[in-house]
Amino acid sequence: MVGYAHAIVSASDYLRVIGPADLVGCRYRLVQRRRYPSAPRSDSSLMRLERIKLAREVVLDCLPQRPALGDGRSQRFIRIDIARVSLEEDSFAAELATLEALAAEATLITGAVFTGESENTPWRIDVDILVRQPEGTYLPVIISNHRVARAAPGQSTPVLATGRLGLGKIVNGAFRLRHHAGDGHRLAFAARALQDLDLDSGRGGLIGQDRSRAFIVDTDHFQEPLTVALTSALPAGPRRVKGCASCRFWPECESELKALDEISLFLPGDRARSLREAGIETVSELVEGNRGELSALARAWRDGVPLLRRVDQIEVPAAEVEIDIDMEAYLDQGAYLWGAYDGERYRPFVTWESMDSDAEAENFASFWAWLMERREQAHAEGKSFAVYCWSANGENHWMKMSARRFGGQRFGDLQVPRQEEISEFISSSEWIDLFRLVRTQFAGPAGLGLKIVAPVAGYTWADGDFDGEASVNARRLARGVDKQAMEMRALLLRYNEDDCRATAAVRDWLRHGAPGTPRL
Known part of the structure; x- marks a missing residue:
């Protein structure tokens, strides 16, 4: 590893410099970035940038500004916030400010920037937070929109409250870490920069979707994967991914x-x-x-x-009372919308409040109570009953996760179901994954997503270009109270309703023999 060389990046040569994002996923992007430097960012990319910007704002607002009561007035605490610069901007001023903050032995430094060179490759790393350690080294902490850890009874992971960075002590919590290559590369770059300054603590922090905690990890085991990525040759041409x-x-x-x-x-x-x-x-x-x-x-x-038929005779279960449902979740934080269509009316169960809260729990309890009431009513009338969805993995996950997080909580006459109730339902013959049925009877050259199959069945979405990526951004905007928030709420409800109705349309099309699909 070549020694640290600060301020090597200028606005004119940033295209030579790589960052952690250039080392994951498609490596040909780096070739194309250098070939087409003026190509505008995609809408999806801009949405992701906006979400991580918001995440940083939330976390930075949680960081301490001064010692708290009980820390002692004599405790030294200095926080220095450095204005963040984009990858396309000259990093000289930010990097110089970082070095000055380190020289001042600041307790917390936000917006730090380092540049360096490894394996003959110039790089730049932006470190969200640097936390001074008692021995004088620094702990780099990055902010991510990944779920970096999950609660796991019996496990032990070092953790520190975000609001106590620079002041509190690391404790062990019952969590299991989840690895993401890009996050590992970010911490490895930060450790290399600090090591060149003899300030590396050997550890780093990860703040994910749970903004209240920084999970502490050793950075040594991230170094070899980073070296491998840096020394791997760039592709000679593109491949679709x-x-x-x-x-x-x-x-x-x-x-x-x-x-x-x-x-x-x-x-x-x-x-x-x-x-x-x-x-x-x-x-x-x-x-x-x-x-x-x-x-x-x-x-x-x-x-x-778009579709080829595997079988001559199409089969799909039918019931006298049929309901189609679709769920919307925000990242890995929680499910905020459960939509249901009974053939006549679409009914949304939705909350625009924060995830992992009473509002999310009560909303799920309302949906579950309504669904079970329809089920019990059908049984009482001697009618068969079935609930359909398209690819049940998401619905199964969030039903089980909601029961695990909130099971047993009461809201008046409503109660969040326990895990046993969820397991009984999703293992019954009344819970039908329509995607699995289609997959056994059809093949699709571009897959068998609902947005591929439903148009063949004659169904179109009111907002045709709206997709899962856009829905995540829309949910973020929908939490406001202005006109844009109301528009986003209406859009999300319309999108969810279309998914429910599209599932019903596919069922009807299948029962009519899936006309128009050639035999495989």
């Missing part, structure tokens, strides 16, 4: 891929690895390659056919 659709360079990459008829257009990521090893590099080669279903799907993709 999951995140391409939201990338600002996708128009350029797509053009290159189409010119090559590159197989990743049809099989993104590593899905075509075995085919490449067999010498198949293009979609046309796969179509003509006699690879059974895979070749048939490649042909359908090339011809613009």
Whole structure:
């Protein structure tokens, strides 16, 4: 590792410099960033930047400004906040301010910037918080929108309250850490910068979706993965991956891929690895390659056919009382909207309050009470009953998670169900994952998402380009009380209703024999 060289980055040469985000996911983005420096950020990217900006604001507001009562008046405490600069801006002033704050032995430093060079690669790292340790070293703390830890009885993880950074002592909490490569790279870069200044504590902090806690980790085990990433050669050309659709360079990459008829257009990521090893590099080669279903799907993709039928006779369960539901969650923090459509009326159970609160618990209790009341009424009338959703993983997760977090809590006549009640329902024949039924009877060259299948069934969304990424941003804006917040609330309810109605439309289409779908 080359020694620390501060202020090496100027506004004119920032394109040479890499950051942690350049080392995860598609590495060809770095090539394209240098080739097309003026390409504007995508809407999805701007939304993510806005969310992390808000996260930083929340956390920085929680940090102490001075010792609290009980800390003792004699305790030394200095907090220095450095104005944050974007990757495209000259970092000289921010980096100089960082060095001055370190020289002043500040207790807390926010907005720190370091540049350096490792493996002949210049880099820059922005560190959200630096916390001075008793021995004079510094603990780098990063803010992330990931869920960096979960409660786990019996586990022991070092943790420190955000509001006590620089003042409190680290304690052990019952949590299990969750690793994210990008977060690890950020802490590894920060540790390298501090090590070059002989100020590295050997540990770092992670503040995730739970803004109230910093989880403490050793940074040594992040160093080898960072070195591997830094020394890996950049790709010679693009390949389609999951995140391409939201990338600002996708128009350029797509053009290159189409010119090559590159197989990743049809099989993104590593899905075509075995085919490449067999010498198949293009979609046309796969179509003509006699690879059974895979070749048939490649042909359908090339011809613009969204669905192929696996079976002659379509089967889908039916009941006298049928309800379609769809859930919306905010990141990994909680479910705020449970929508239900009974064939006549859409009914939303929604809260715009913060997650992990009484409001979220009461909202789920209301939804559950309504659903179970409909179930009991059907049974009392001697009618069959079924609840449908599209891909039950999300609904199952948040029903079980809500019961685990809030089970047994009462709100007047309402009570949050316990985990046993949830398990009984989702394991019953009355809870039907329509996606699983479709997957056994159809194949789709671009997958079998609801937004692929429902249009074939004749259903269209009122807001066609609104998706999961946009819904996360809309939920953040919907928490306000202004006109924009009201518009976002209406949009989210409309989006959720469309998902419920689309599921019902697919069921109806299936029962009519799924007209218009060719046989595989």
